[in-house]
Amino acid sequence: MALIAAFTKLTLQTSIRNISCTAISRIQVTPILCAEPLKKKKKLDPQIIKQREDRRKKKLEKQIRRLEKNARQLKPIEELEVPLTLLDEKDKRIRKLSPLSEENLEKRALLIKQWAKYKHQEKVSDFQTLDRLLQSQNRALDELRKESEELYQEAIQPDMTLLPITIKGPVATPPIKNYVSPDGDYIRENKKWD
Structure with a gap:
C-alpha cells in the first residue's frame, strides 16, 4: 500500500x-x-498619475496649436509654383525697355479714358433697350388680360415649339469589340500635405 x-x-x-x-x-x-496567478496591480502615487495626465494634456494642446497655426496656410499648388531655374534666370529674362515719352503716356491715358466711356455708354444703351422691351411686353400683356383672361394665360405659357429639341440615343455606351481591359492598380501620385 x-x-x-x-x-x-x-x-x-x-x-x-x-x-x-x-x-x-x-x-x-x-x-x-x-x-x-495574475500579477497584482501596482498602486501608483496620485501625484505621478496627475503629472502623467498633465503631460498628455500639454502634448495635445501643443498639437492643437500647431494644427491651428498650419490651418491658415494654404496647400501649395505645384502647377503655380515658379521653377527655381526661372528664378535664377530672372535677371537675364527681364526686358530692358526704353522709357516712354510724355506724348505716348498722354495718348495712352486718353485712349483708356475713351475706351471706358465707350463701354459705359454701350452698357447703358443695352439696359435701356431691355427696359423698353420689357415695358412694351408688359403693356401688351395687360391689354390682353383686359380683353380675355384665357388668351392671357395661354400667352404667358412657355412655347416649346420655339426650340424643337428631340434627343434620342443609346442609354449606355455599347461595348468595344475585342477590347482588352488593362490590368494593374491605380496609384495616386499626389503629394500628401499634413
Whole structure:
C-alpha cells in the first residue's frame, strides 16, 4: 500500500509540472492548469498619475496649436509654383525697355479714358433697350388680360415649339469589340500635405 501511495504522489507531482513519468497513467495536463496567478496591480502615487495626465494634456494642446497655426496656410499648388531655374534666370529674362515719352503716356491715358466711356455708354444703351422691351411686353400683356383672361394665360405659357429639341440615343455606351481591359492598380501620385 505504501508503495502505491508513493507512486500516485510521484505521478501527481510530475503531472502538475506537465511531465509524465509513466506511460500507464497517461495523464494530460492542460495549459490552464499550469497558469500562473495574475500579477497584482501596482498602486501608483496620485501625484505621478496627475503629472502623467498633465503631460498628455500639454502634448495635445501643443498639437492643437500647431494644427491651428498650419490651418491658415494654404496647400501649395505645384502647377503655380515658379521653377527655381526661372528664378535664377530672372535677371537675364527681364526686358530692358526704353522709357516712354510724355506724348505716348498722354495718348495712352486718353485712349483708356475713351475706351471706358465707350463701354459705359454701350452698357447703358443695352439696359435701356431691355427696359423698353420689357415695358412694351408688359403693356401688351395687360391689354390682353383686359380683353380675355384665357388668351392671357395661354400667352404667358412657355412655347416649346420655339426650340424643337428631340434627343434620342443609346442609354449606355455599347461595348468595344475585342477590347482588352488593362490590368494593374491605380496609384495616386499626389503629394500628401499634413
